[in-house]
Amino acid sequence: MDRDQTEKDDEGSGRPTLKTLAFMTGLGVTTVSRALKDAPEIGAETRRRVQLVARQIGYRPNRAGVRLRTGKTNVISLVLNTEREIMSFVSDIIYGVSEVIADTPYHLIVTPYSRSQDPLDPIRYLVETGSADGVIISRTQPNDPRARYMLERGIPFATHGRTDMGLIHPYHDFDNYAFATEAVRHLAGIGRRRLALLAPPAELTYHSHTLNGFTDALSEVGASEIPFNTVSVDHSIEQIRMRTAQLMRRDVRPDGFVSSAAAATLAIVAGIEDAGLRLGRDVDVVSKQSSDLLHLFRRELLVVNENFRLAGAELARSVLGWIGGAAPGSLQSLSMPTEVLAYRRPD
Amino acid sequence: MDRDQTEKDDEGSGRPTLKTLAFMTGLGVTTVSRALKDAPEIGAETRRRVQLVARQIGYRPNRAGVRLRTGKTNVISLVLNTEREIMSFVSDIIYGVSEVIADTPYHLIVTPYSRSQDPLDPIRYLVETGSADGVIISRTQPNDPRARYMLERGIPFATHGRTDMGLIHPYHDFDNYAFATEAVRHLAGIGRRRLALLAPPAELTYHSHTLNGFTDALSEVGASEIPFNTVSVDHSIEQIRMRTAQLMRRDVRPDGFVSSAAAATLAIVAGIEDAGLRLGRDVDVVSKQSSDLLHLFRRELLVVNENFRLAGAELARSVLGWIGGAAPGSLQSLSMPTEVLAYRRPD
DNA sequence: CCTATATACTGAAACGTTACAGATTGTCAC
DNA sequence: GTGACAATCTGTAACGTTTCAGTATATAGG
Numbered sequence: 001m002d003r004d005q006t007e008k009d010d011e012g013s014g015r016p017t018l019k020t021l022a023f024m025t026g027l028g029v030t031t032v033s034r035a036l037k038d039a040p041e042i043g044a045e046t047r048r049r050v051q052l053v054a055r056q057i058g059y060r061p062n063r064a065g066v067r068l069r070t071g072k073t074n075v076i077s078l079v080l081n082t083e084r085e086i087m088s089f090v091s092d093i094i095y096g097v098s099e100v101i102a103d104t105p106y107h108l109i110v111t112p113y114s115r116s117q118d119p120l121d122p123i124r125y126l127v128e129t130g131s132a133d134g135v136i137i138s139r140t141q142p143n144d145p146r147a148r149y150m151l152e153r154g155i156p157f158a159t160h161g162r163t164d165m166g167l168i169h170p171y172h173d174f175d176n177y178a179f180a181t182e183a184v185r186h187l188a189g190i191g192r193r194r195l196a197l198l199a200p201p202a203e204l205t206y207h208s209h210t211l212n213g214f215t216d217a218l219s220e221v222g223a224s225e226i227p228f229n230t231v232s233v234d235h236s237i238e239q240i241r242m243r244t245a246q247l248m249r250r251d252v253r254p255d256g257f258v259s260s261a262a263a264a265t266l267a268i269v270a271g272i273e274d275a276g277l278r279l280g281r282d283v284d285v286v287s288k289q290s291s292d293l294l295h296l297f298r299r300e301l302l303v304v305n306e307n308f309r310l311a312g313a314e315l316a317r318s319v320l321g322w323i324g325g326a327a328p329g330s331l332q333s334l335s336m337p338t339e340v341l342a343y344r345r346p347d
Numbered sequence: 348m349d350r351d352q353t354e355k356d357d358e359g360s361g362r363p364t365l366k367t368l369a370f371m372t373g374l375g376v377t378t379v380s381r382a383l384k385d386a387p388e389i390g391a392e393t394r395r396r397v398q399l400v401a402r403q404i405g406y407r408p409n410r411a412g413v414r415l416r417t418g419k420t421n422v423i424s425l426v427l428n429t430e431r432e433i434m435s436f437v438s439d440i441i442y443g444v445s446e447v448i449a450d451t452p453y454h455l456i457v458t459p460y461s462r463s464q465d466p467l468d469p470i471r472y473l474v475e476t477g478s479a480d481g482v483i484i485s486r487t488q489p490n491d492p493r494a495r496y497m498l499e500r501g502i503p504f505a506t507h508g509r510t511d512m513g514l515i516h517p518y519h520d521f522d523n524y525a526f527a528t529e530a531v532r533h534l535a536g537i538g539r540r541r542l543a544l545l546a547p548p549a550e551l552t553y554h555s556h557t558l559n560g561f562t563d564a565l566s567e568v569g570a571s572e573i574p575f576n577t578v579s580v581d582h583s584i585e586q587i588r589m590r591t592a593q594l595m596r597r598d599v600r601p602d603g604f605v606s607s608a609a610a611a612t613l614a615i616v617a618g619i620e621d622a623g624l625r626l627g628r629d630v631d632v633v634s635k636q637s638s639d640l641l642h643l644f645r646r647e648l649l650v651v652n653e654n655f656r657l658a659g660a661e662l663a664r665s666v667l668g669w670i671g672g673a674a675p676g677s678l679q680s681l682s683m684p685t686e687v688l689a690y691r692r693p694d
Numbered sequence: 695c696c697t698a699t700a701t702a703c704t705g706a707a708a709c710g711t712t713a714c715a716g717a718t719t720g721t722c723a724c
Numbered sequence: 725g726t727g728a729c730a731a732t733c734t735g736t737a738a739c740g741t742t743t744c745a746g747t748a749t750a751t752a753g754g
Contacts, residue, residue, distance in 0.1 A: 018741070028705070029741085030703075030742080033740095033742065034742090041703080058475075060475070060476050062740050063478070065740030065742090066740080067709090067741090068409070068708095068709045068711090068740080069709055069743085070709085070741075087434060087435045088434045091432065091435075095429045098457065099429070108457050109454050109457075110441055110456075111454075112442065112445040128407070129362075129410070237639070237640070237643065263640065266643040269643070293584070293613055364711085365712095377734060377735075378732080378733055378734070384712095388732060408710080408711075409709085410710095411710075412711040413711055415709090415711070415740065416713090417713095
């Protein structure tokens, strides 16, 4: 009953803090703090009482307070290239991440970097300023300085795409090797024998995955490659279109394409038609897509779906898992492509 | 010279703080703090000296410290509907915002909400927990509870799209009235007389903007409307396609469409072709698009560009402006549509 | 009855920052 | 020489949280 002085402030003014709860329950702030996080040395009844009151008045821990004291930011950062990322990728991956962190205390911050910058810059910034508990990066390279850097500093992260440095870290990847082999097999199955690949940019890890799948399947089915490596999916629509048209006007031209991105596929088809050829008759195209729109573009297109929302969710789960103490090696996942889908009339 | 005790910690261990700077310069932390923010009562030389040292050792203010002390979060939140937002919208607007906040201390957090939730929920969360200094919302309604709520609480925000409540707040909007009139005029100009509009969802403000532009221009050019209001751009691709096909099989069918979204346009065209009709011959379509891809889809399409990246940048500028003390009424902008663009062969 | 030990709780300090209320100079007027 | 005043600088407290080192009470062992 010796609750005498020191209640200068508090009561109903701003949002409730531990002090407010302490005052209301007649306990010390330490006890309240502990009761809320189920510490062992708190009596069962006290714990329940505190948690009840906290819930009633809508107590939310002050993020700045926690962060200042503990260093824990409760932030996941998604690092994106503002020029090069595929558009649907961005929204879907954000939604995937959001979905997973929705019922956690985590916030998602988007950390952009531009073409001109060193990709390591935003990572350095995040690490040096301690702005995030975990990081998600994309456009992963076989020898990725960002992954190495974060591994050295011990900050949890996950990569969209794999590395190839002999270092273990969480990742999520789409199986582009399987995509390319499926694509080639399907094209061979409908009689196509001279295939061209519009590959991912050479510096990214999934370039070689795709390429290996492509060439392995080529020899498996006995088809041949028509080189098409002056452009990648990173090139502009106009460039891809022009190069495709050039290629299709040659004597030896492909009768099948494998395309690693939906927007690029539009350009390929445009190039094919620029050259006076027809999709489905003179040439077939298998393309990855992340939203179900390509079949509207040309019904003859063959598609394989890559689910970026799923990727975002997996990546978020991985980072959270690592933060939570799981072994990085156990937080790796690979997503299998669907079979090649030919056009089907909806409904 | 009475610098005696109390240097228990500091030096080169973690990242530098005001205390580190104070120790290095031989000044008090208060002085250092003020010198860094150009306070008037600091000597010119001291100021320069402190700033020099700070720059040299790469001092960065601790966000948690600032936030705890001042309440300033240095965060802008972008609130998004995870189901309904247009995909390219998300990435472009994020990049636009990023571009503007790049050389400010602000971080961008993405706060998602799903169909099932009250759109006010994420706003309440942000305001109650004081998680952001400013908020950007989209899918703005004529009578928008979110805008009203934030206006009441005095938290700076900007809306993508206008409201119609007689309340003044920053916004950025695309002039959809002008878009619709331009579109109708263009269609009339090429001889189309029976026009249908695929409108935005009725609850959003730009629905009536678009509709008014459409009907005003119809009477101006003496064309008639074929009602097409069983679907909106929010409906699924399949539904729009089906409804379009139904409409095009009627006796009295449109010979021109105005479409408020690119993805929906794909569905409209598919529906037209399902009905055995041909784009450019039987019917023309004017569509908004946010990335330059529709002309690859069908060269006959007529397009008007809406720049979401610009929108993001403007919205960010507006919120920052309001935070910085500018009058909300001075932070409103409207972006004019381009003329209707017919297909031109690239280069 | 005294001491040891477990249980349940508590105050003080610290994280890095800024605001408030001084403190120490030097300059100038008179 | 004194008082007033401006120009610079400084220590303390506070924001909300967690951790450390206790303190009080009850229970048990001897």
